Structure formats: C-alpha cells, structure tokens
Amino acid sequence: MAGYSGTPLWKKLGYKTGMSAYVDGAPKNYRSLLALPADVHVKWLTHPKSDIELVHLFATSASELKAKLKSYRTKIVSAGVIWVSWPKKSSEVRTDITEDTIRDVALPTGLVDIKVCAVDEVWSGLKLVIRKERRA
Numbered sequence: 369m370a371g372y373s374g375t376p377l378w379k380k381l382g383y384k385t386g387m388s389a390y391v392d393g394a395p396k397n398y399r400s401l402l403a404l405p406a407d408v409h410v411k412w413l414t415h416p417k418s419d420i421e422l423v424h425l426f427a428t429s430a431s432e433l434k435a436k437l438k439s440y441r442t443k444i445v446s447a448g449v450i451w452v453s454w455p456k457k458s459s460e461v462r463t464d465i466t467e468d469t470i471r472d473v474a475l476p477t478g479l480v481d482i483k484v485c486a487v488d489e490v491w492s493g494l495k496l497v498i499r500k501e502r503r504a
Contacts (some may be wrong), residue, residue: 393426
C-alpha cells in the first residue's frame with residue numbers, strides 16, 4: 369500500500385472489475401503495488417487501442433509526456449481516466465516533469481486534473497479526465 373492513507377492503491381486509482389486498462393512505463397512491481405483483490409478483474413491491454421477506460425502513464429521526460437498524452441487522450445472513453453505518474457523530487461530520479469508540467473501539457477488537449485496521489489516512494493500520480501463539456 370502506497371501513500372499515507374489506509375486506502376489501497378487500486379482503489380485510489382479507480383480500478384474496477386471488468387474495466388480495460390493500459391499501463392505504460394510502470395515499475396516492475398506495479399501490479400503488486402496495486403494489490404488488487406481476487407474479486408476485481410481488470411482487462412489488461414498489451415497495446416493501446418480505442419475505448420480504454422484507464423491509462424496509467426509513467427514518464428520521466430516532458431517530451432515523452434507530450435507525445436504520449438496526446439495519443440492516449442484520443443484512445444480513452446469519454447468517462448475515461450488517464451493517470452500520469454512522475455518521479456517525486458525526493459526520489460532522486462532524473463526528470464524534467466512537475467505537476468505543473470503535466471497540467472501545461474494536459475489542459476490544451478481538453479483534459480483537467482482532479483486528484484493527486486502517491487503511487488509509491490518514487491512516483492506521484494495526477495488523475496486527468498476529459499472536461500465535462502467535451503465529453504460525448
């Protein structure tokens with residue numbers, strides 16, 4: 369369980385049974401960090417496709433973030449979620465991404481941030497959704 373609350377990571381990120389999810393660049397222990405209960409079954413996609421309900425992108429460079437976020441924005445369902453994770457300053461992982469960098473890239477694409485959470489000791493996450501007025 370990551371972070372400081374008693375809420376399991378899978379619940380903080382919004383995983384639900386039956387949902388389709390694509391994860392890009394995650395640490396090797398991502399699924400063990402999630403600690404999904406046995407009754408929560410996620411359709412893990414090996415390639416991004418259309419109608420994804422949840423994307424979780426782990427990025428360390430702003431250029432990677434810009435390239436991938438625009439693409440994922442077109443692949444999520446209207447009520448879908450994109451989590452963008454970046455290394456915390458305390459992790460000492462080299463990055464040029466901050467929470468503000470993510471907003472600067474996301475807002476022009478019609479995405480807005482609605483939540484932040486700790487994924488683990490290295491990664492923070494920012495939850496992005498399509499603006500209500502742009503949802504189909």
